[in-house]
Amino acid sequence: MSGLLALLDDVAAIAKLAATQLDDVAAQASKAGMKAAGVVIDDAAVTPKYVTGLPAARELPIVWKIARASFFNKLVILLPVALILQAFAPWMLTPLLMIGGAYLCFEGAEKVWHIFVPHKEHGPQQAKTLDAAHLEEQRVKGAIKTDFILSAEIMTISLSQISTDTFWIQAMALAAVAIGITSLVYGAVALLVKADDFGIMLSAKGKLAATRAVGRRIVKSMPAVMVLIATIGTVAMLWVGGSIIVHGIRDLGWYLPYETIKHAATVAATFIGSAEGFVTWFVTAGLDGIIGLAVGFVLIPLVNTLIAPTMAWLFPEKA
Numbered sequence: 001m002s003g004l005l006a007l008l009d010d011v012a013a014i015a016k017l018a019a020t021q022l023d024d025v026a027a028q029a030s031k032a033g034m035k036a037a038g039v040v041i042d043d044a045a046v047t048p049k050y051v052t053g054l055p056a057a058r059e060l061p062i063v064w065k066i067a068r069a070s071f072f073n074k075l076v077i078l079l080p081v082a083l084i085l086q087a088f089a090p091w092m093l094t095p096l097l098m099i100g101g102a103y104l105c106f107e108g109a110e111k112v113w114h115i116f117v118p119h120k121e122h123g124p125q126q127a128k129t130l131d132a133a134h135l136e137e138q139r140v141k142g143a144i145k146t147d148f149i150l151s152a153e154i155m156t157i158s159l160s161q162i163s164t165d166t167f168w169i170q171a172m173a174l175a176a177v178a179i180g181i182t183s184l185v186y187g188a189v190a191l192l193v194k195a196d197d198f199g200i201m202l203s204a205k206g207k208l209a210a211t212r213a214v215g216r217r218i219v220k221s222m223p224a225v226m227v228l229i230a231t232i233g234t235v236a237m238l239w240v241g242g243s244i245i246v247h248g249i250r251d252l253g254w255y256l257p258y259e260t261i262k263h264a265a266t267v268a269a270t271f272i273g274s275a276e277g278f279v280t281w282f283v284t285a286g287l288d289g290i291i292g293l294a295v296g297f298v299l300i301p302l303v304n305t306l307i308a309p310t311m312a313w314l315f316p317e318k319a
Helices: 002-035 037-051 056-088 090-116 132-161 167-205 209-251 256-272 276-314
Strands: none
Touching (some): 056 132, 090 132, 209 256, 209 276
């Protein structure tokens, strides 16, 4: 009997330890996922454009194709690579994170630039010259490439926020972030791309006048909703990208930008005297965003005149 009681005590101790460690996984995943929010918003804002101009019946299958590739990118490719780098070459994480941050700054600044210097969109017009199957294939490939870059940034940001050296907790937390974020992003995208169809159905088949009115309101509001999401995504990219650059520069030994922003946020919070936590975050995020915008504007001519032509020369089949 004493042996059985000892065994049950051991089982209880193991279960308690496992529960504690699972709590650690959840806490680390939550912390990491929150930091990657800017990239997540941008991912949700970018993806719906890939179904523009395609048959409505193909919208959800396309979203599922992209989501399936996103799961594969994060869990099969990026998660092991991130953990290997963390274990054997942790010094590479800050430069890689800064490269990703610079990419976010470039993308955000380019979207701001296009507000003042409009450019012709080529997506919907392609539907007139390409058959639907070929256009769908091109769109899916383009979306998967974009998703891979954003996923790499999400996983790198997430890993940088996990404050434990336990390998399996790092792996489980990253896997939880990958599954949770991908499900959230593409679930939201699926709702967005079908919202107008749902509105049309309500407006046409609703039995009550109020129901039909709601349907018409949904249809009319979707363009504004998509613009709002895209705007939030752009702001989030600049904020997160700028924050990554500032923190990366600090980690490499130049403290002035980080300390200046921190001091400005503290002064603003003290001056206002209320909601200090929010004021500190708002000022910090705003200044990070301004730095992100400045970095992005510097990168736009560099990318357009040097990097893009070089990549086109190296990989002409991809141009």
